[in-house]
Amino acid sequence: MTLGDRVRMDGACAVDLWSALAGIIWHSPDGEAVSYSFRSAARVTTWVREDGDDMEWYCSGPPAVVATWITSAMADKGWSWSLRN
Helix, strand or coil: HHHHHHHCCHHHHHHHHHHHHHHHEEEECCCCEEEEEEHHHHHHHHCCCCCCCCHHHHCCCCCCCHHHHHHHHCCCCCCCCCCCC
């Protein structure tokens, strides 16, 4: 099951996704850095869920907390993360 599948099927996983995007810097396999504001994290979560609106996910969990399952799923694709200052 992909990260997207889990987020679409389970609202708790969507909260995990928002938390893993807000306040985190994600580093791609080729060295690019990606980070999201709280609002942008909500927009991405809504896009992955393919349901609801951004405000449903805005501040839906604690920011800058990456669940182990997300770390593992992203590491499998070569991504790593660090905290945003």
